[in-house]
Amino acid sequence: MADVAREAGVSGQTVSRVANGRDNVDAETRERVLDAMQKVGYRPNSAARALRSGRFHSIGVIMFTLSSFGNMRTLDAIAEAAAASGYSITLIPVAHPTQGEVSGAMRRLSEEAVDGIIIIVEVHLLDERDVVLPAELPVVVVDSTAGDRYPVVDTDQAHGARLATEHLLALGHRTVHHVGGPERSYSATHRREAWEATLREHGAEVPPPLVGDWSSESGHAHGLALASDPDVTAIFAANDQMALGVLRALHESGRRVPEDVSVVGFDDMEEARSYWPPLTTVRQFFDEVGRRSVEALLHEVESGERRASALVRTALVVRESTAPPPDTNRP
Template identity: 85%
Template sequence: MTTTNQTEALPLRRRGPSMADVAREANVSGQTVSRVSNGRSNVDADTRERVLTAMRKLGYRPNSAARALRSGRFHSIGVIMFTLSSFGNMRTLDAIAVAAADAGYSITLIPVPHPTQGEVAGAFDRLSEEAVDGVIIIVEAHLLDENDVELPAGLPVVVVDSTAGDRYPMVDTDQAHGARLATEHLLGLGHRTVWHVAGPERSYSATHRREAWEQTLRAHGAEVPAALVGDWSSESGHAIGLELAKDPEVTAIFTANDQMALGVLRAMHESGRAVPAEVSVVGFDDMEESRSFWPPLTTVRQFFGEVGRRSVEALLSEVESGEREGSTLVATELIVRESTARPPA
């Protein structure tokens, strides 16, 4: 009995176009193709365009791993972010992605559900394995300014919406200035004081807004009511708003974000307190929906796009030059709409 072993022929894997193919198509040397692939400037414009045309025609893609080995760059930025659910974080992340793409970089995102030292350090290690050129950290918490928190050395870092002392460049909205604008607006309308619905106590931005609100009241000789702490959600704003609505002395409320302001507005309506005839409400963020609240919300506008763009600029400046930039604060703007007015006579 004879046994015959039959082996099915496997399809041959098609080889992609090589640098040599591009060189033949463009009628240039392989060294010239390499220079164009690596973004070198010592190639004249006509030759560069001929090489790029050949690349597009053949579908050639430079080997990014090989290019990184030669240049020491991966053209990738890591982003460590505490939460993807907040309005500000998502707007900032969007701006970072656009700015990175414009600079020829991709981004690798590592969400951190719980902003602890171990979580952030672990995310940093994961990004090191992903071969990134630098890291932008958006943790929105008093974490990086704590003495026992040390990030692994070796990669450029820029911090957004937090602080790390003088160890890393920081880019953020001028939180204190925005809170002063909101509080002074309400005092300027004639309200004797302003109540505050604050963000979480662990939040860096919430702390700065609360401190500036209190300092502004004291500077104007106004009474400082106890701050009421929410969790950024409209639900927490609604619950706090129902309590504030019971007090007839409450005529002006500054909330630390627009979502909590939405909850406060609902609570006032449900409690029969007219806005702004009886109670004025100011938010913080100027999310797109704020102009469609009823009444349209007076709020502090943050320029998240500018924060994201400047954070990428600061990081790439260090990546490319090795020199670390200083910290940057992006200005805020008060947007006055129909939710604020003079207090009732």
């Protein structure tokens, strides 16, 4: 720092202010100090700054499954929002969403230099009281539940499923069949429950839900079973990947989409508009989920005050995979 001060012709205190991101330095002086830092090869010592400030400017993220489209989009948004606030992230993937693995990941992060933790574990896991979470670190939960212990930021899963089901009923379909996600999935449960409640509210028959695993393969397997039933005219799949498998099964079985069967997905993947036909789906705003989870965490880090849980909106995107049922088009 003394070398930088001599090179820039300023005091050591001014160099310290620039190095720590303070705003009480005029732009011309700041630029001169930054140029001097580059010339002499000076880099601020983040460990020393953390010792002085008590902050590491790092966020820990625990995430179950790196292969999920929603999880990866949320992680991208978290990393972008963290970087915009001057924070880095430390990611610990959890291979199996058991209480022991999550608790172990929490212990590992509590030993790292992080200021707070975001948990993205989409199972009904954090209801369990024996999951050990460090009391000294702020925690925000995404896509699960934590009771009243921690703020939760999540997509309004129920509203999205209601939009999808009501869209198909409004087209004239007598009922809507559902290809759901895994039974332990928090989001899949909310989508399935909202689908069923919407059918009951409209006096429609509730077919037995089919349980998939989010993959196009499971959607294809269930799609073949549904395609063999001529009474099936509308299918709501709990994500776009399973909807893709359903579309393939219907095409293979000679059932036209949407002339014979309408299909709706959930997520609005970038590829959904390139499905054939382009997929009607429920859009999730992953960028907003990631941004709001970082905002909630940093608010608690900086103020010590915990924010309330938040639901992020969904929107129905209508494309060419839905239409009135075939019997309404007959002369």
